[in-house]
Every structure is written in structure tokens, then in C-alpha cells.
Amino acid sequence: MSTKQRQTTRDETKRQVLEEFRDPISLTRWTDARSMREEFGMGAWDREVFNWPSVIPNCLEHSWDSPSNEVDGGTDWLARGKPGTGKSTLANYLVVRLLEINDEKVVWRGSSSRSEWIPLAPWTTLYLPAGVDMSIRLEPKDPTNEPVDLEVDELTEIVREVRTYSDPRELNQTLDEGSLHVVYPDPRMRGCQEVYERSPEKQYDTPPKRETLFSEEDPANHWWFAWFLARVEHGPHHWTSLIFDEIGDVCPQSASKDTFGTYQKVELLKDTWVDARKFGLSTYAFAHSETDVHQMIRRKLRWRVQMPETANPTKASDVVGFESIRMKHDMTSRYDVGEALMYTESSFESFGWDDMPSPSSYKLKIAPEVR
Amino acid sequence: MLRVATTDVSSDFAPADGDLEEGSYRPALVKLVDDVRDSEHQLLRGFGSRREVLLWTQELAVRTLGEMPQEWFHQMARQFRGVPASEHERTLVSALLRPQYRTRDLAEAKAREFRRQLSARTIRPAAHRAFRELRADAGEYVDDGSADQHAPGKQQYVAMRPAIHELHENQRRTLKRVLDGFEDREAILDWGHDLELATHGEIDEAFVTRCYGEQSTRRLLTGTDQSERRGRELFAAHYLIPVYNRGVRDLAGRAKEQADEQREERQTATL
Numbered sequence: 167m168s169t170k171q172r173q174t175t176r177d178e179t180k181r182q183v184l185e186e187f188r189d190p191i192s193l194t195r196w197t198d199a200r201s202m203r204e205e206f207g208m209g210a211w212d213r214e215v216f217n218w219p220s221v222i223p224n225c226l227e228h229s230w231d232s233p234s235n236e237v238d239g240g241t242d243w244l245a246r247g248k249p250g251t252g253k254s255t256l257a258n259y260l261v262v263r264l265l266e267i268n269d270e271k272v273v274w275r276g277s278s279s280r281s282e283w284i285p286l287a288p289w290t291t292l293y294l295p296a297g298v299d300m301s302i303r304l305e306p307k308d309p310t311n312e313p314v315d316l317e318v319d320e321l322t323e324i325v326r327e328v329r330t331y332s333d334p335r336e337l338n339q340t341l342d343e344g345s346l347h348v349v350y351p352d353p354r355m356r357g358c359q360e361v362y363e364r365s366p367e368k369q370y371d372t373p374p375k376r377e378t379l380f381s382e383e384d385p386a387n388h389w390w391f392a393w394f395l396a397r398v399e400h401g402p403h404h405w406t407s408l409i410f411d412e413i414g415d416v417c418p419q420s421a422s423k424d425t426f427g428t429y430q431k432v433e434l435l436k437d438t439w440v441d442a443r444k445f446g447l448s449t450y451a452f453a454h455s456e457t458d459v460h461q462m463i464r465r466k467l468r469w470r471v472q473m474p475e476t477a478n479p480t481k482a483s484d485v486v487g488f489e490s491i492r493m494k495h496d497m498t499s500r501y502d503v504g505e506a507l508m509y510t511e512s513s514f515e516s517f518g519w520d521d522m523p524s525p526s527s528y529k530l531k532i533a534p535e536v537r
Numbered sequence: 538m539l540r541v542a543t544t545d546v547s548s549d550f551a552p553a554d555g556d557l558e559e560g561s562y563r564p565a566l567v568k569l570v571d572d573v574r575d576s577e578h579q580l581l582r583g584f585g586s587r588r589e590v591l592l593w594t595q596e597l598a599v600r601t602l603g604e605m606p607q608e609w610f611h612q613m614a615r616q617f618r619g620v621p622a623s624e625h626e627r628t629l630v631s632a633l634l635r636p637q638y639r640t641r642d643l644a645e646a647k648a649r650e651f652r653r654q655l656s657a658r659t660i661r662p663a664a665h666r667a668f669r670e671l672r673a674d675a676g677e678y679v680d681d682g683s684a685d686q687h688a689p690g691k692q693q694y695v696a697m698r699p700a701i702h703e704l705h706e707n708q709r710r711t712l713k714r715v716l717d718g719f720e721d722r723e724a725i726l727d728w729g730h731d732l733e734l735a736t737h738g739e740i741d742e743a744f745v746t747r748c749y750g751e752q753s754t755r756r757l758l759t760g761t762d763q764s765e766r767r768g769r770e771l772f773a774a775h776y777l778i779p780v781y782n783r784g785v786r787d788l789a790g791r792a793k794e795q796a797d798e799q800r801e802e803r804q805t806a807t808l
């Protein structure tokens with residue numbers, strides 16, 4: 167045996183022996199993920215409960231040194247299901263697991279019409295665009311009740327912290343590991359065109375009658391295309407996951423070369439995707455149906471989650487970008503809310519989650535003030 | 538002897554007895570309604586301290602047989618956190634306290650309205666669910682043969698179920714102990730045994746070890762300062778009461794068990 171081999175064996179033994187001990191207990195181990203798990207009664211993550219490591223554990227555990235059969239780098243999924251089939255609830259549980267397993271930076275796309283992250287609000291850092299007047303309103307689910315308007319500083323009664331930003335690159339520098347961030351896009355698109363111009367290999371047609379691809383006139387959610395690019399090109403490259411609820415709103419199948427250059431931006435996103443994996447950026451997308459999402463993006467998504475009440479596909483031709491499908495029969499149309507099927511081209515596995523009731527009967531709506 | 542097992546042949550011919558004819562579970566249902574009513578009275582009257590609020594919360598969990606939303610307990614716990622950088626409690630806790638015990642201004646009319654809302658929106662639906670659960674559980678309690686056993690007023694057991702009553706007593710005792718603080722480290726370990734019963738095994742397996750092992754937690758649990766006392770209230774609100782509720786659910790509820798069984802048939806892992 168060479169000296170080098172002997173050293174490797176010794177390291178190996180040491181690692182094995184050390185693994186027999188539990189992690190030391192200290193207050194620093196009271197992470198957000200830990201306190202979320204206690205709050206929602208979730209046991210520790212255990213990849214062994216799944217029968218097919220390449221499906222669920224592979225998608226949720228991020229690593230640069232994966233077991234064979236599993237991928238390195240960022241991952242993704244597209245979860246599709248009709249309204250009310252539990253997508254947002256699943257997204258909340260997913261966040262807890264991502265924080266727990268990878269200690270990563272989770273970014274949830276904030277949207278002016280929804281706030282489905284509210285169950286996780288006590289651990290949330292909220293990002294708002296600096297210098298933009300925001301209307302913050304608690305809307306009752308029961309329309310006979312009155313809405314309640316809030317000031318920005320009253321938001322800390324609901325979330326842990328509110329931060330402002332004025333550039334996607336700057337924002338990425340301030341994200342915390344092991345934390346959930348809910349980000350509302352900057353309607354003024356500050357810094358977006360610069361991020362694009364600093365990636366000279368990315369060249370797309372400028373929309374008609376405009377000088378730039380990104381502009382203040384764009385729908386605010388176009389900011390996400392620039393954020394994605396900024397994260398890949400400028401880092402920091404810690405594990406990061408984007409929770410992309412209702413992705414169809416941002417990258418619709420119907421995207422066209424309109425006055426805002428929607429199609430070009432979808433192309434930009436597609437072209438950034440492969441690098442995103444390499445730089446540890448994962449995207450978990452949710453949509454009502456497969457065809458809500460532009461097919462350029464669908465082709466990039468390697469995992470699918472079929473929510474209940476709709477049949478899972480049984481032929482590869484049902485899923486854009488898939489060359490094979492292992493399911494022979496429909497399973498999911500009979501599932502109840504709280505259970506879904508996750509699949510890749512090579513395997514599938516069903517899994518469940520619990521309900522996560524909202525702490526309030528009010529929805530939080532945050533949107534730029536209209537003047 | 539289980540009440541349901543007493544319907545022997547001879548009783549078919551026994552003279553009609555009002556109580557028995559309506560079904561032996563009625564007193565349990567009456568007891569449940571009385572208990573919830575009492576909890577509501579306490580709420581509407583308001584509380585004299587944060588400690589009273591905590592004891593009431595625990596009792597309510599038991600009296601509604603674990604049907605209060607789990608999230609509600611977490612919401613209460615967050616309220617116990619206090620407003621950062623001040624001694625004030627948050628609005629919700631203030632609203633539960635009687636005016637002279639509050640540390641922040643709050644219009645009394647508003648506070649009363651809040652308490653009524655809590656009772657109407659959250660407690661009543663939970664009590665209703667508990668009632669229906671119990672109704673389905675007809676006759677599941679021990680019959681000790683004494684004449685008055687079916688009179689709800691004479692029943693000391695929650696919903697007339699001794700096991701739940703025992704859980705309640707364990708919870709109340711362990712809660713009081715932690716709020717009072719421990720004499721020393723050993724007392725924490727001893728308390729850990731009772732906690733097992735009080736949470737019906739729902740407590741995190743490392744919990745007691747951490748209470749005992751982590752220096753800052755230990756200091757909190759054994760300290761005698763005002764700030765440590767308040768810290769223990771927060772600790773109980775956060776780490777104990779929600780778990781007590783899970784314990785009640787586990788002991789009283791069957792819905793979840795059934796759901797789990799169905800899941801197991803399909804061998805589905807939970808995320």
C-alpha cells in the first residue's frame with residue numbers, strides 16, 4: 167500500500183468513526199430551518215424514506231459531489247396542478263427542506279397579487295425596491311371585512327426584517343445563508359440593463375422603438391430575468407433557490423416579441439439556465455398547467471411534480487423535453503390534496519405533505535403605489 | 538368495563554331510563570360544552586397575567602380535544618415574544634389582559650371586541666369539531682358503577698375521559714414547574730420524565746437533552762431574575778404549549794391516524 171493510499175484509508179476511517187457521534191448541541195444549531203420544523207412538526211430530513219434517490223433526494227439535496235446517478239449543482243422542478251391542489255403549501259414545505267438540507271439562500275418571487283409565503287413570515291426577510299412608494303394592504307379573505315392598510319415599518323410585526331435594494335447585484339450580496347427572502351421586484355428596473363450589457367455574449371433584439379432591452383416601462387416582473395442573470399454572472403455563488411410560484415405569469419407560452427421584448431427575455435432566461443446549474447442556482451417552478459410555461463423553459467426543467475386531480479402523463483410525447491416516461495398508468499387523478507407524484511425521465515415516486523394553515527384570514531398585498 | 542359492553546340482553550327489557558335511552562355519551566358532550574363555556578368566560582373576563590394566559594391556553598387545548606388549529610398556538614407564541622427593544626407585550630397578549638395588567642395602551646372596547654372575535658372565530662369552530670369527534674366516540678369512558686357517573690356536573694374528567702384528564706393534569710403540572718423555574722440542573726432532568734407524559738411523547742427527542750445541556754437554556758430555566766421569568770413564559774409558549782396540543786391531538790384524535798394509515802397503504806413518504 168502506498169503512503170497516499172494509507173492516508174486515504176485513515177481519513178476514511180476517521181470520517182466513519184466521527185459520523186457515529188451526534189452533532190454537538192449548541193444554540194447556534196437553532197437555525198431557522200430547525201425552528202420552522204418545530205413549528206410545523208416536521209421530522210429531520212431523511213433521504214432513506216424515499217425509494218428512488220434519483221428523484222426526490224436528488225432534486226432537493228444540492229451538492230458538488232453527488233452520489234453516482236445523481237446530479238451536481240443546481241436543480242429544478244416544474245410542479246403543475248389546478249388551482250387549490252396544494253402547490254403553494256408544497257412550496258412552503260419545500261422552503262423548509264431546502265434551508266434544512268443545504269443551508270441555502272432561498273428567494274421567493276414576491277407578487278403583488280399573492281402572499282402564499284405567509285405561513286413562513288416570522289422567518290422572512292422582505293426586500294422592497296428602495297425609494298418606491300409601496301402600498302401595503304391586508305385584504306380579508308372574507309370580502310365583508312374591511313381591508314387594513316399598513317406602513318412599511320409596521321411590516322416587522324409580520325416579518326422578521328424589511329430591507330430595501332436598488333440593484334439586483336447589490337441585493338444578491340446581502341442575502342443570508344440558511345434564510346428565506348421574499349423579494350418584490352423593482353418597477354424602475356434599476357441596474358437591469360447594466361447587468362444585461364455586462365454579458366456581451368448575450369445578444370437579443372432590442373424591442374421596436376426602444377434603445378434598451380430593459381426599461382422602466384416593462385412589466386415589473388421582467389425584473390426577474392435580470393435578477394436571474396445577475397445571480398449567475400455576478401454571484402455570490404452560494405447555493406441559492408428561486409421559488410417561482412406561478413411561473414406562467416413571467417414566462418408564458420404566449421411570450422412574443424412585443425414592445426417589452428418578452429420573448430427575447432424568455433430566451434435570455436433559457437440561455438442562462440445551464441450556467442445557473444453550474445453556479446448553484448436552483449429553480450422550483452409552479453404552474454397550473456404544463457402549457458402555461460414557455461416551452462423553451464420547459465425543456466430545461468428536468469423534474470416534474472404532478473399535483474392531484476389531473477392525470478400524470480404516460481407517454482414521453484406528453485412532456486416537452488422528455489424522451490421517456492416510466493409511468494404506465496394514471497395515478498395522480500385519484501390522489502387527494504396533500505399528495506403528488508414526482509418524476510424524471512428515468513423514475514418516479516409519490517410523496518405527501520401536510521397542510522400548513524395560514525396564520526391569518528387576511529392576505530398581504532404589496533404593490534407599487536399607482537399614481 | 539366499557540359502557541358499550543353493558544347492553545346485555547336483560548337491559549333490552551329494562552324500564553326506559555331517560556339518560557340511557559338517549560345514549561350514554563350525552564353527559565360527556567354536556568361536559569365538553571360546559572368546559573368550553575367556562576374557558577370562554579375566563580377569556581371574556583380577561584386575564585391577570587401572562588402566566589394565566591398560558592395556563593388558560595393549555596387548558597383550552599385539552600378542552601377542545603386538540604381541535605384548535607395548531608397554527609393558533611404558534612401565533613400565540615409569537616405574541617409572547619414581545620416588541621423588540623421594549624418591555625411591552627404585543628397587541629394580542631395585551632388584548633387578553635385586563636386593563637390594569639397591560640403594559641401598553643389599548644382601548645378597552647377594542648380589547649373586548651378582540652376577545653369576542655377570538656371566541657367566535659376560532660374557539661367555537663374548534664369546539665364544534667371536538668363535539669362531533671366526541672359524538673362519534675360514543676360511550677368510550679370507564680364505568681365505575683357508581684350511580685351518579687353520568688351526571689355531567691359531577692364529572693371531574695375532561696369530556697369524561699380519564700386518559701385526557703390525566704394528560705391535562707400532567708400538562709398543567711409540567712407547565713407550572715417550568716414557569717416557576719427549576720432549583721437545579723437535576724430538576725430539569727426529572728421534569729423531562731413528566732414532560733414525556735404531558736406531551737404524550739410528541740416532544741422532540743433532543744429537547745430535554747438540550748434544556749439540560751445548553752448553558753443559556755439552563756440558565757433561563759433555573760434563573761430567578763424578572764427577565765428570566767419572562768423568558769420562561771416565552772419558552773413555554775414556544776416550545777411546550779404547541780407540543781402539548783399535538784399531544785392532545787394524538788391522544789384524542791383519530792382523523793389523523795386514519796389519514797396516516799391510508800397513506801401508509803400507498804407507502805408514500807412525507808416531505
Ligand SMILES: Nc1ncnc2c1ncn2[C@@H]1O[C@H](COP(=O)(O)OP(=O)(O)OP(=O)(O)O)[C@@H](O)[C@H]1O
Pocket residue numbers: 247248249250251252253254255256503504505519520521522523
Ligand atoms: N397536505 C394537505 N392536506 C390538507 N389540505 C391541504 C394540504 N395541502 C394544501 N391543503 C389545502 O388545500 C388548499 C389549496 O392549497 P394551496 O393554496 O397550496 O393550493 P394552490 O395549488 O397553490 O392553489 P392556487 O393555484 O389557487 O394558488 C388550501 O386550503 C390548503 O390549506
Ligand SMILES: [Mg+2]
Pocket residue numbers: 253254255282
Ligand atoms: Mg398557489
